Amino acid sequence: MAEELTPATPDESEEPIKQRKNGLYLGVSDELAENMKSGWADTELRDLEPIAQAAETAARRAALSARFPGERLVIPAGNLKTRSNDTEYAFRASVEYAYLTGNQTEDGVLVLEPTAEGHEATIYLLPRSDRENGEFWLDGQGELWVGRRHSLTEAGTLYGIPASDVRELAGALREATGPVRVVRGYDAGIEAALTDKVTAERDEELRVFLSEARLVKDEFEIGELQKAVDSTVRGFEDVVKVLDKAEATSERYIEGTFFLRARVEGNDVGYGTIAAAGPHACTLHWVRNDGAVRSGELLLLDAGVETHTYYTADVTRTLPVNGRFDEIQRKIYDAVYEAQEAGIAAVKPGAKYRDFHDAAQRVLAEKLVEWGLVEGPVERVLELGLQRRWTLHGTGHMLGMDVHDCAAARVEAYVDGTLEPGMCLTVEPGLYFQADDLTVPEEYRGIGVRIEDDILVTEDGNRNLSAALPRRSDEVEAWMASLKG
Secondary structure, three states: OOOOOEOOOHHHOOOOOEOOOOOOOOOOOHHHHHHOOOOOOOOOOOOOOOOOOHHHHHHHHHHHHHHOOOOEEEEEOOOOOEEEOOEEOOOOOOHHHHHHHOOOOOOOEEEEEEOOOOEEEEEEEOOOOOOOOOHHHHOOOOHHHHOOOOOHHHHHHHHOOOEEEHHHHHHHHHHOOOOEEEOOOOOHHHHHHOOOOOOHHHHHHHHHHHHHOOOOOOHHHHHHHHHHHHHHHHHHHHHHHOHHHHHHOOHHHHHHHHHHHHHHHOOEEOOOOEEEEHHHHHOOOOOOOOOOOOOOOEEEEEEOEEOOOOOEOOEEEEEEOOOOOOHHHHHHHHHHHHHHHHHHHOOOOOOEOOHHHHHHHHHHHHHHHHOOOOOOOHHHHHHHOOOHHHHOOOOOOEOOOOOOOOOOOOHHHOOOOEOOOOOEEEEOOEEEEOOOOOOOOHHHOOEEEEOEEEEEEEOOEEEEOOOOOOOOHHHHHHHHHHHOO
């Protein structure tokens, strides 16, 4: 990885260029600096069209404006985060900012200024790298180091929002008067500029509103979620085809195989891939993925592709590594499948959000009583939550731009709420028999099974977005056999 010099910041343009400690060049000569200013072609893009979701983001901003009339609203994208020394993590804009703008660049800020008619939106961004002060070739975030940024004019066309230089925003906010709210946790500089103008309670109301706004997906979002799921299905197929190579290496071969599909067809994975083989399947968020993959054991693969617009799938299948369930594995798998079927059937408009969880948990409790692992009756087990020793987690969650979407919504609007068409959630019951659990028969120990699908609430029931991946145990075996040829 090449090393760069660091020039002065735009506000310190009279200062000499700062030398990187241990850099190989001592500085920049006046002649070279002058040479680098000229001889460059005009690369302004003049034939751009608005992004695909421009109409949807405009509608979302209008709803936000209507909720907070007369108040200045500030929604930052966030800043780059250091990974190590002078390298950064790949940037992902805040969900609130991306949801309202469609833009995904670091340091961006959306500001809604109150007007008599509502609000006037401005998107504040870094302009293209400056060629006069050498930023474009000397700065670590300059154009020749990390790539071209859109000009402010280009950004205005793409996102349908007038664009201004974000470097001027903090000063303007410090001088601003009137009520203001900011989405916290993403941009310390912007928050510092507003420190005497905002309150935690008012800012939390803004965050909650933007979380609840995402509970019901529009048509664009539903299309993106289906894209994410379709790519995820192909990623699962990729994994099945290389299970022999995973056996020769480790779970990381599975993780890497799925990641390739995510990066080729999407932006990234939506969360850390869980490639849990054997007893690792009993660890709910096993993302170390450094264990062995053995024939005769199960692989729990929980993974999702994230689209270029940040919508993610979240799908789990538990697969026999050798392509065939043994008797105990099938018994446990089929119980989880039956529970998931009950959960999915409970997803429909007008149903309580908790209904799908309760339906799935009841089936699992019945199985545990039937197998003699816990004393009945089932009502007692459910009342006391005794099944949770082996079921552990809730049966699902909202899904969207966050894998656990809408997390800041009020309880009464989310888990105590009612399902509506356009909501998308996961249904993912599981049974996990830890390797050291002496309360279960030895042959159960080390077996973990989860089956998860992404379910859209429709006008007349639901649609399983991930139905292309088989779920029933015999269908899973036939599917795996067909992929292995």
